[in-house]
Amino acid sequence: NWLLSLIMDDYLYSGGAHGGTVRTGYTVDLKSGKTYALKDLFVPGTDYVTVLSEEVGKQIVEQELATLEPFTAIRPDQDFYLSGHSLVIYFQQYELMAYAYGFPEFRIPLSILQDVLVPEIAAIGQ
Numbered sequence: 836n837w838l839l840s841l842i843m844d845d846y847l848y849s850g851g852a853h854g855g856t857v858r859t860g861y862t863v864d865l866k867s868g869k870t871y872a873l874k875d876l877f878v879p880g881t882d883y884v885t886v887l888s889e890e891v892g893k894q895i896v897e898q899e900l901a902t903l904e905p906f907t908a909i910r911p912d913q914d915f916y917l918s919g920h921s922l923v924i925y926f927q928q929y930e931l932m933a934y935a936y937g938f939p940e941f942r943i944p945l946s947i948l949q950d951v952l953v954p955e956i957a958a959i960g961q
Contacts, residue, residue, distance in 0.1 A: 862915070917945075
């Protein structure tokens, strides 16, 4: 596989106590030029939202994180990137937690997702 996964931060200060940053993740196949959306990582028809939401919810409880509202589920187009053998689901500032938490990230080992990943992504986790 020739995948590149990276994040970029765009910062804007327009007054007030602090500026705001938006983080954007990109995962690209360098051979084909294909850019992956979160749904593209999974076998079509897979309920990846539920699978990932359960893992994120479990980590929130385990880490005793203070969310702004009770966590129910990720968005189908949730922000992500790949790092090593993990899928990293992340949230924008204020999307899940207070500003002080920055960009909350939840690392999910690809090995526990093997049954639902498309082959080219599953191969990374092996």
